[in-house]
Amino acid sequence: MNHRYPFIVIEGLDGTGKTTLRKGLFRLWEGLYGVTPLCMLTTNFLAADQAAAIVTGKYQPNAGNRDAYLSAISADKRATLDRLVLPQRPARPVIADRWLLSELAFFAVKHDMRVSETYEVLAAQLTAAPDLTLVLDLETDASMSRAQARQGDAVRADWDVHDVQSRVRETYEAVVTKPDEFPLLGDVVRLDARRPRSEVLLTAWDVLRERQLVPSLAARTEGGGTHD
Numbered sequence: 001m002n003h004r005y006p007f008i009v010i011e012g013l014d015g016t017g018k019t020t021l022r023k024g025l026f027r028l029w030e031g032l033y034g035v036t037p038l039c040m041l042t043t044n045f046l047a048a049d050q051a052a053a054i055v056t057g058k059y060q061p062n063a064g065n066r067d068a069y070l071s072a073i074s075a076d077k078r079a080t081l082d083r084l085v086l087p088q089r090p091a092r093p094v095i096a097d098r099w100l101l102s103e104l105a106f107f108a109v110k111h112d113m114r115v116s117e118t119y120e121v122l123a124a125q126l127t128a129a130p131d132l133t134l135v136l137d138l139e140t141d142a143s144m145s146r147a148q149a150r151q152g153d154a155v156r157a158d159w160d161v162h163d164v165q166s167r168v169r170e171t172y173e174a175v176v177t178k179p180d181e182f183p184l185l186g187d188v189v190r191l192d193a194r195r196p197r198s199e200v201l202l203t204a205w206d207v208l209r210e211r212q213l214v215p216s217l218a219a220r221t222e223g224g225g226t227h228d
Contacts, residue, residue, distance in 0.1 A: 003090060004089040005035070005037075005090070005091070005092055005093040005094070006093050006094075006131040006132060006208070006213040007085055007089060007093075007094045007096070007128070007129075007130040007131050007132075008025070008093060008094070008095045008096070008130060008132050008133075008134065008208075008213075009095075009096045009098070009099040009100070009101075009132070009133040009134065009186070010022055010096070010097055010098070010133075010134050010136065011098055011099070011101045011102060011136070011172070012135055012136030012137065012138065012143075012172075013136075013138060013140065013143040013144075013147075013165055014143060014144075014147040014160065014165075015138070015142070015143035015144060015146030015147030015148075015150075016136035016137070016138045016143050016146070017136055017146075017193050017197050018097055018098070018136060019097065020200075020201075021136065021191075021200060021201060022039060022095050022097055024197075024204075025037070025093075025201070025204065025205070026039060028201075028205060029092075029093055033215065035091075035092050036092060037092055037093040037095050038084065038085075038092055038093070038095070039094075039095050039097070040084060040085075040096050041096065041098065042096065042097065042098035042099050042103065043058075043073060043076055044076060044080045044084065045076065046076055046079035046080050046083055046084070047072070047075040047076045047078070047079040050071075050072035050073075050076055053065070053068045053069055053072035054069065054072045054073060054076060056069070057070075057072060057073075058106075059156075061111065063111070066107075066111050066113075070107065070118065070121055070122075071121075073103060073122075074121060074122050074124070074125040074126075077099075077100075077122065077125060077126060078126065078127065081126065081128055086127075086128060096130070099133070100119075100122060100126070100133075101133060101175060101176070103118065103122060104118050104119060104171060104182075105167075105168045105171040105172060106168075108167070109164060109167045109168055109171065115174065115175055115182075116181070119181075119184070122184070123184055126184050129183060129184045129186040130185070130186035131186055131187065132186055132187050132188075132189065132208070132211065132213060133185045133187070133188045133189070134191055134204055134207070135172060135189070135191065136190075136191050136193040136200070137172075137190045137191065137192060138194060139194075140162060140165045140166045140169055141162070142194070143165065143169075143193075144162060144165060147160070176190060187211065189207050191207075
């Protein structure tokens, strides 16, 4: 019988608690099942020849490098799936801090591209969808206040501002309310990030259990550590 662990994506504005949720899920998998998840980012620089285009397109976006950046992140995501996600899933869960939804928002906000247009380009390279995309939802004012209270985080003047973050949130909303149009997001669930973070973690874990993305503890005790 073939077994595989889930591929989980966590999305949301800066300050909504993505890192906290990822760490919480990591510890639950380790503590309950003795399995160490693979954690990764939306960009992993596994398509080495695209590294320069990725850096330039992200931090100095303009009309001249838009298409090169989109092509570069498409190649990087394809390499990430082929070299990290798919090979690891028989052995451990994979948890991504951002993935597809964030890219749709970036191109909508910085390049005024339709999300359907960006999605079409990325979908041509993506060979697998996550099992679950968790979207941490929080009002822009609250998320920015949280993000600004953190120490050591770099602030991007062209990105970490209210009007830009509001447009990002609007894009998230527009996409997640039409999941059938974006199947490569996988199953999309919004979580209320206003709640205490322990409650957000519990809710996320319940979502995994309800969708049978978590093996039963009884199966682990009997030696069956993963689900089908």
